[in-house]
Amino acid sequence: MICASCRDALSYRGIHPSLDLALEHITPAFLDALEDNVRAVLLGDQVYCTRFTYETIPLEASFFEAHRRYLDIHLMLRGEEAVAVARPEDLTLFEAREQDDFYAFWGQARHTLVLRPGDFLAVFPEDAHRIKVQVNGPRTVSKAVFKVCLCP
Numbered sequence: 001m002i003c004a005s006c007r008d009a010l011s012y013r014g015i016h017p018s019l020d021l022a023l024e025h026i027t028p029a030f031l032d033a034l035e036d037n038v039r040a041v042l043l044g045d046q047v048y049c050t051r052f053t054y055e056t057i058p059l060e061a062s063f064f065e066a067h068r069r070y071l072d073i074h075l076m077l078r079g080e081e082a083v084a085v086a087r088p089e090d091l092t093l094f095e096a097r098e099q100d101d102f103y104a105f106w107g108q109a110r111h112t113l114v115l116r117p118g119d120f121l122a123v124f125p126e127d128a129h130r131i132k133v134q135v136n137g138p139r140t141v142s143k144a145v146f147k148v149c150l151c152p
Contacts, residue, residue: 001127003121006120007118009023012122018047018149018150021042021047022049022146022148023073031051031075031077031144036053037052047147051144052145053143054132055139056132056139057132057138058133059133062131062133063094064088064106064107064128064130065102065103066125066128068125070147071122072146072148073121073123074120074123074129074145076116076119076120076143079141080115080116080135080139081114081133081135082133082134083112083115083129084133085111085113085123085130086110086111086127087128088126090108091107094106105128107128114135
């Protein structure tokens with residue numbers, strides 16, 4: 001897990017070439033050009049980004065998700081949301097869609113943070129993440145999510 005300011009994104013280059021490509025696109029020009037629910041493809045299915053706008057939800061309505069092939073980079077553009085992180089092996093799996101690289105879990109958080117505009121959170125396959133959780137009541141948020149394939 002990496003939680004940092006967008007202005008520091010390039011400091012994390014060198015972990016994986018596909019991650020480098022995503023980090024290099026954490027710029028105002030790229031993020032401002034994103035349209036809601038439209039995939040901006042950077043490298044086929046290897047690296048892409050989508051902007052989402054939604055209402056945050058109560059903690060009890062949320063669950064953890066994880067991926068085995070992809071890491072996610074969550075960038076808060078407007079609003080704020082709580083995000084919890086835990087290791088998948090410490091949680092209880094209740095849904096697995098291998099073809100979609102999506103695994104859903106119940107359980108307790110190991111870490112919790114609040115994403116605000118200008119923040120990003122990179123979650124790796126070992127980081128199950130609970131997103132969309134409201135902070136002090138429901139709010140409309142806008143967030144960009146990069147999907148980065150770590151496959152060889």
